[in-house]
Amino acid sequence: MVCVTNYVKYTAEMTTDLGLLDALVQLSFAVQGALGRIAAEHELSLVQVRLLGILRDREPGMQELAKFLSLDKSSVTGLVDRAERRGLVQRESSSEDGRAVRVSMTEQGRALAQQFVKQMERELGALVEGLSEPDRRRLSVLASQVALDAARQALPGISLSPRKR
Amino acid sequence: MVCVTNYVKYTAEMTTDLGLLDALVQLSFAVQGALGRIAAEHELSLVQVRLLGILRDREPGMQELAKFLSLDKSSVTGLVDRAERRGLVQRESSSEDGRAVRVSMTEQGRALAQQFVKQMERELGALVEGLSEPDRRRLSVLASQVALDAARQALPGISLSPRKR
DNA sequence: TATTGTTATACTCTATAACTATA
DNA sequence: TATAGTTATAGAGTATAACAATA
Numbered sequence: 505m506v507c508v509t510n511y512v513k514y515t516a517e518m519t520t521d522l523g524l525l526d527a528l529v530q531l532s533f534a535v536q537g538a539l540g541r542i543a544a545e546h547e548l549s550l551v552q553v554r555l556l557g558i559l560r561d562r563e564p565g566m567q568e569l570a571k572f573l574s575l576d577k578s579s580v581t582g583l584v585d586r587a588e589r590r591g592l593v594q595r596e597s598s599s600e601d602g603r604a605v606r607v608s609m610t611e612q613g614r615a616l617a618q619q620f621v622k623q624m625e626r627e628l629g630a631l632v633e634g635l636s637e638p639d640r641r642r643l644s645v646l647a648s649q650v651a652l653d654a655a656r657q658a659l660p661g662i663s664l665s666p667r668k669r
Numbered sequence: 670m671v672c673v674t675n676y677v678k679y680t681a682e683m684t685t686d687l688g689l690l691d692a693l694v695q696l697s698f699a700v701q702g703a704l705g706r707i708a709a710e711h712e713l714s715l716v717q718v719r720l721l722g723i724l725r726d727r728e729p730g731m732q733e734l735a736k737f738l739s740l741d742k743s744s745v746t747g748l749v750d751r752a753e754r755r756g757l758v759q760r761e762s763s764s765e766d767g768r769a770v771r772v773s774m775t776e777q778g779r780a781l782a783q784q785f786v787k788q789m790e791r792e793l794g795a796l797v798e799g800l801s802e803p804d805r806r807r808l809s810v811l812a813s814q815v816a817l818d819a820a821r822q823a824l825p826g827i828s829l830s831p832r833k834r
Numbered sequence: 835t836a837t838t839g840t841t842a843t844a845c846t847c848t849a850t851a852a853c854t855a856t857a
Numbered sequence: 858t859a860t861a862g863t864t865a866t867a868g869a870g871t872a873t874a875a876c877a878a879t880a
Contacts, residue, residue, distance in 0.1 A: 520813060524805055525793050527812035528700050534819035535697035549846070566862060579848050581863055586846075603856045603861040628690050634818045635811065640689055643811040646804055647692035648685060653799045654699035714869070731839055744871050746840055751869075768838040768879045 528650075538627040542620060551575075552587060556617040559593060559609040569607060592616060693815075703792040707785060716740075717752060721782040724758060724774040734772060757781060 522530060536550070543553050551573060558564065558572050566584065570577040584607055587593045592613035598604040609617070632640055687695060701715070708718050716738060723729065723737050731749065735742040749772055752758045757778035763769040774782070797805055 520817060521810050522813040522816065524797060524809040524812075525790060527809050527816055528696070528793060528796075529704070529789075530816035530820070531693070531812045532697040532700035532704075534816055535693050536701055537819075539694070539697075551847075567860085575847090576849055577862065578850080578864080582847070598861095601856075601861075603854095605862075624694075625690060628693060630822070631693075631819055632689060632815055634814060639811055639814075642807060643815070644689040644692050645686050646800065646808040646811070647689075647696045648687040649799060649804075650797055650808070651687065651692055651695035651699055652685060654702075654796055655695070657795070716870075732837080740870090741872055742839065743841080743873080747870070763838095766838080766880075768877095770839075 534631060535628070538631065539624065542623045542627060545623075546616060546620065548616075548620075551583060552592075553620065555583060555587060556592065556609065556613055556620070559607065559613070560617060563596075563606045563608045565598070565604050565606060587613070699796060700793070703796065704789065707788045707792060710788075711781060711785065713781075713785075716748060717757075718785065720748060720752060721757065721774065721778055721785070724772065724778070725782060728761075728771045728773040730763070730769045730771060752778070 521527070539550060539553065543550055548556075554573060555569070558569065564572065566577055566580050569584070570580045573580065573583075575583070584593060584595065588595060591610055593607055594610055595605045595607055598606055632643070635643065686692070704715060704718065708715055713721075719738060720734070723734065729737065731742055731745050734749070735745045738745065738748075740748070749758060749760065753760060756775055758772055758774055760770045760772055763771055797808070800808065
């Protein structure tokens with residue numbers, strides 16, 4: 505049974521296996537919860553966070569941004585409006601195409617993004633505190649494999665520019 | 670670097686380790702994406718899905734529901750309003766406390782929840798298709814441990830009624 | 835007085851459809 | 858005509874504050 509309540513019964517002795525499906529769903533809620541909490545601290549939505557993440561190494565147009573975020577372009581208009589109003593991003597009109605704009609991060613946005621990443625590292629660090637170092641490495645490899653498989657299934661045609669890491 | 674763009678660069682030979690933090694974030698986006706896609710098919714939000722999940726084996730009051738969902742009680746009023754309008758849940762006034770209501774699932778809601786779970790099992794099954802059976806068991810155990818640790822951190826005082834599994 | 839729940843209000847986020855301007 | 862983007866509109870979802878009814 506896939507548990508979608510985000511609540512888990514636990515006991516003192518800790519060897520419970522939730523089963524793969526529940527485990528992944530619960531884990532995803534835990535991670536998204538951490539993301540959401542930090543985002544809320546900065547009065548950001550998760551989509552705003554993703555926007556900043558995308559703009560770290562790209563200056564996409566609105567349409568392109570819509571594709572990245574799986575949103576309608578009109579939704580992106582509002583999203584960028586609000587982020588721009590807060591001084592996190594900026595629109596620049598394209599020199600090549602009079603219709604197009606390029607969205608980029610401001611210094612302020614970049615600073616916030618960096619701060620966010622640091623907090624996220626702390627929060628997720630706490631989350632995996634209970635695992636031994638070898639277990640962490642195992643989890644990292646397995647989670648990476650599933651995540652990468654998922655990306656391959658979801659984005660069969662999209663080739664992405666290399667990300668700084 | 671925690672990647673929050675939900676996009677992953679991948680190559681043909683697949684042994685990449687994203688690092689634990691990115692791996693968990695990416696994995697959580699993949700799982701939540703699956704949840705969100707199925708929810709959207711049924712015109713449900715993720716919160717509506719969680720509501721149905723909670724009501725599988727409880728008939729909580731509005732306040733209690735707010736606590737489960739980490740929402741304000743006024744938000745739950747609207748949430749339950751919309752679900753009730755669609756015939757998925759119902760309010761019943763409590764016999765003991767004249768102020769309170771009890772929210773429960775309708776037959777229609779229960780049927781939808783069952784269907785949802787089946788779809789989720791299929792989708793998540795596809796997600797872990799690339800793992801060997803022993804790797805799946807390992808992932809299950811490790812993910813369970815992190816998820817349960819997270820639940821313990823997040824809900825130190827809350828004791829939950831046993832869930833059917 | 836405290837608690838349960840709803841209402842009023844305001845904002846974010848989202849999509850659809852219609853629009854403008856450029857290609 | 859097609860594409861890039863915005864605007865108008867409508868609805869879900871959220872929180873805060875004020876309210877009603879019951880305990």
